[in-house]
Amino acid sequence: MTRRLLLTYLSIAVLVLLCLEIPLGLIYSRAERDRMISAAHDEAASLSAFAELSMAAGREPDLPGRVSECARRIGGQVTVITRSGTVMATSHSLSEQQARKLLGRPDVAAALGGTGSTDVRISRIGGVQHLSVAVPVGHDTPPAAAVRILVPTDTVHARVHRVWLLLALAGLAVLAAVAGFAFAVARWAARPIRELRRATAQLADGSLPGPVTVTDGPPEIRDLATTFNQTAARLEHLLASQRAFAGEASHQLKTPLAALRLRLDNLEPAVAPYAQPSLNAALTETDRLARMVEGLLAMARLEEKSATREPVDLERICTERHNTWAPVFEQYHVLLALTGDRAGPVLALPGAIEQILDNLLSNALRHSPPGSTVTIEVRHHAPDRHRPAPDGRAPRVDLHVTDEGPGMTEEQRRRAFDRFWRAADAPKGGTGLGLALVQRLAHAGGGDITLQSGPTGGLDAVVSLACANRPDTSHAFAHPRTPSQQLSTHI
Template sequence: MTRRILLSHLSLMLLVLLALEVPFGFIYTRSELTRFSNTAELGAVTLAVVCEDKLEHGRASDLPEIARSYAQRTGSSVTVTDHDGTVLTDTDADTVGRNISSEPDIATALRNRTATGTRDGPVSNSDILFATVPGTSDNTVSCVVRTLYPLAPLTQKVHATWVALAVTGLGVLAAVALIGFALARSITRPLRALERATAQLADGRLTHPPATDRGPPELRRLAASFTRTATRLQHLLHSQRAFASEASHQLKTPLTALRLRLENFEPHLTPCAQHSLNEAIGEVGRLSRMVQGLLALARLENSAITPEVTDLDTVVADRAAIWTAFAGEQRVDITVAGTKAGQVWAVPGALEQIIDNLLSNALRASPPGATITLATTPPADSGRTAPMAELHVTDEGPGMTEADRQRAFDRFWRAADAHHDGTGLGLSMVQRLTHASGGEVTLNAAPHGGLDAVVRLRPVQAARTRTNAAALQKIAPLRSPNTASNRPRVERVSGRRR
């Protein structure tokens, strides 16, 4: 913004200078040429009067000395002719006795008219000013006087004036630039402070609020309003964080106590009431998990998180090994397959929660004897979008319809035919964690039935991956297709109970 303000000031001042100095320069040039021409014509008229007087009194021999004296005094060259146009004296060349009545200015003067103007000089790029006047007596032309003046001194003087105007303009522009820069800095300083404060607020805490006593009145009021808004927002965020941390402790205790009291009823109930007790205990457990999910989402939404480098393959292998026991209880296998995806950007702990929620949903939907596949895919350059590493969690359950897959990420949403005790928050948390990590998640129909949950994350070194892929394509014909480096990774973690 400082640059824009400075450029606007300089542009305006440049237009003003051009509007003032350029017309002044042309007017000065024209006035100097007119003044010089008038002076030359007046001097030629005076000299013609003197020459006509000498000729009238028969003293033509005095003309060379008079012409030479005038030429030395004025820096010009003088030519005097008689009434026929024959040269009587010439201070610049030996043309005495030559008839020059055919020359335009001489012919004009012989007709008793004055001729002035400019023409090319004998040397290239040197113009001269001529003033040719008749010497008359009783309206009879007795002689003609022509004076020639070089315009080089006048041209130099005009050029010096243009240079002085240019230097003056540059000086004015420099002064305006300094003043404009100082004004722009004073105007934009509060804006820069607001920008830094906004960046701090976006990171979660405003440590250096903008000053409210500097800058123009409008910016002072804006800074004061921003500070009040930021303070209020920080207070609200702090209150929400406090609620999320306190509610997790305050709600756990009564829910746990309620579950224990219900379980204590079991020895005193008749067998026909046992089913209702089990359903009540299950609902209490579901309520406890729902509270935990809501609190987790609240903490996630109210905290400023930054993605970090995470090894996707290591996390997938660890979570698959941990979920083996849970899968074994339902006689379900967990398979890790695909090609190593490498490092990706993810919020700390997000990958573990994403995989846990997806595996939990897959286990609920998988029948006994089914297989859940965790497949990783390295980033590939599609040429249209940035390459992304992919994680596929595929089950062999009943799957979802297109309409259900579009609503699956809504909070508390559950399919109409769902018979499990899910809370409807798992996929919502998966989507929130994936977006916070800079990725995206979609649900697709698996090729052989079931659901394929696809998590796409940004690779750490996308540019290097593209370079390596291009290099591998060049050397691929030199490798054997059966080498170990070309075979995809397939690792089977059995979760079936023996």
């Protein structure tokens, strides 16, 4: 903003100076030219009158002295010449040939021809621009002689150039003063905006700034600062309420659910055989409610804080989650395979990739028929020129979790990331929060997730992650199914 205000003020100042100084310089140049012409004309008329009196009184010998004096005064050349080409007086040496050429000059010829009282011309002689003034001597027609004055104009041009230089220096001085004043005004006007920008950046990073104190600047900026302080205070109150909810709900909701689950388990020996299906359904819904509460709390904790991305070992995490989930998949007669390229470290929130894989594998297992295969695959990302990566040109890695289940339609894939949304033909036990949590975890780590049709008709969940450094693609890894001793919690 400071630069734009400064450029605006300077542009206006330059425009004003041009509108003032250019006409002033042109007027001065024209006035100097007119003054020089008028002075030369006055000298020529005075010398012409003196020459007429000298010729009438028979005092022609006095004429050379007056001519020399006039030439010294104007700094030029003065010549009095008759119609026959006789030089009566001259301030410089002049041969007969030069005298004859002088008769052919347009200004001298016009004066001797009696066509006008004076003839003023500007011409170049020897590469130097001169002002030539020729006037007739006497009032006869045609006159007997003529006075010619030749004045170089370099002196006038030097004065004009000096004036233009002074105008330019004055303009630069004015521009410097305007620039200093404009810079001070721009800094004064932009200072509140810089404060608001700093506070907004802190708010975007997750750290709530204190109230922005703006006591100067334009009224609109002060009003904006007041509105920003009110917004920041409101956000701080909402975040405090959310933190309080996440902390209190974790205990207040999980404890009754655990007690309810325990009571249902204790009822199982006393339930009649015909009521066993109802008890099993109640236990299933209780577990689903517990997972839903865990998912909501996880999303609330994710939204309330701004975590920093860290480099994590994607290959190690994929191997660990494969080893953990493989025995569970075996129980359902589903093969869990791990393959792909070496990825190296990627950027993600701490613990986010584990949760992403747990949710994607849980969904894949729920929709996979017996005898099918679920594949965890790591591929180096192929850039899409129509959809640039969130991290610009940073190398990326795609984590694929592909199943061979019924898959989803295009409409279902668009809605799959909505909270609590579940397809009409989805198996029982889901909460509708898993994919929503996966998407938030991926976005919080600077990545993205998309759902695509699998090569065999199932679903291919693709998580795009930014590399912490350039990946090494010289080797690939593939792991068979390995037993594990513990299954992590999933939604």
